Structure formats: structure tokens, C-alpha cells
Amino acid sequence: PLPPRDGNCIFCKIVDGILPCHKIHEDEHTIAFMDIFPLSPGHALVIPKDHHPDLYSMPDDLLGPVMRTTRRVALAMAKGQGPDGMNLFQANGVAAGQTVFHFHMHILPRRTGDGVIS
Numbered sequence: 001p002l003p004p005r006d007g008n009c010i011f012c013k014i015v016d017g018i019l020p021c022h023k024i025h026e027d028e029h030t031i032a033f034m035d036i037f038p039l040s041p042g043h044a045l046v047i048p049k050d051h052h053p054d055l056y057s058m059p060d061d062l063l064g065p066v067m068r069t070t071r072r073v074a075l076a077m078a079k080g081q082g083p084d085g086m087n088l089f090q091a092n093g094v095a096a097g098q099t100v101f102h103f104h105m106h107i108l109p110r111r112t113g114d115g116v117i118s
């Protein structure tokens with residue numbers, strides 16, 4: 001069977017290589033890439049390769065792979081001259097600020113006093 005895809009979804013296009021991205025990790029089920037409008041230096045996104053609009057529609061068996069990739073990327077960023085802290089977040093629904101309806105985790109490196117988000 002074909003993997004779940006949405007022809008109008010920009011993240012599906014990134015997965016399929018139709019849209020370019022600055023990729024930082026790829027495995028069987030997930031990819032991670034830099035956010036095109038970073039809220040802070042190093043702002044990255046982790047997505048499942050399959051199209052699922054939000055957390056509610058994510059199959060159980062993809063939650064582990066996405067979280068493992070999220071931690072792996074966050075750990076790599078935290079090493080050496082890393083940030084002082086790290087926020088992980090994701091939005092569900094327009095009211096929550098979701099703009100791309102293909103599930104994604106935000107990895108947001110933080111510096112003390114940067115005021116990016118409270």
C-alpha cells in the first residue's frame with residue numbers, strides 16, 4: 001500500500017524531495033530539518049514521513065520513532081557550545097497556532113533571557 005500522503009502538504013513534499021530542506025536527520029519513519037522561519041537559532045522540526053495532521057491522528061506506533069528522533073536531535077544540539085535550555089512543543093488546531101497540518105515536533109534551543117517564549 002502507498003504511504004499516507006497529502007498532495008497539498010508542504011511537509012509531504014519535503015519528505016518526497018519535491019521541496020528542499022536543510023535536513024539534519026533521516027531514518028525509516030522520520031526526518032528532522034531546520035525551520036525556515038526560526039524562532040531562535042537552531043529551531044528544528046521533526047516529522048513522521050507519513051501524513052497525519054495532528055497528535056490526535058497519530059498512530060501509536062509512530063509516537064515512539066518521532067520522540068526518539070526528537071531526543072536524538074535535541075541531544076546533539078545540547079552538546080558542546082549548546083544552548084542553555086531546550087523547549088519541545090507542538091500545536092494542534094488553528095487556535096493553538098498550528099499552520100502546517102502534518103504532525104511535527106518543534107525543537108527550540110533557548111538561551112538564558114532570550115524571551116523567545118515564556
Ligand code: 5GP
Nearest residue numbers: 010021033034035036037091097098099100
Ligand atoms: P506550526 O505553526 O504548524 O506549529 O509550525 C509550522 C512550522 O513550519 C513553522 O515554524 C514554520 O516556520 C515552518 N515552515 C513552514 N513552511 C516551511 C517550509 O517550507 N520549510 C521549512 N523548513 N519549515 C517551514
Ligand code: ZN
Nearest residue numbers: 009012051102
Ligand atoms: Zn503531509
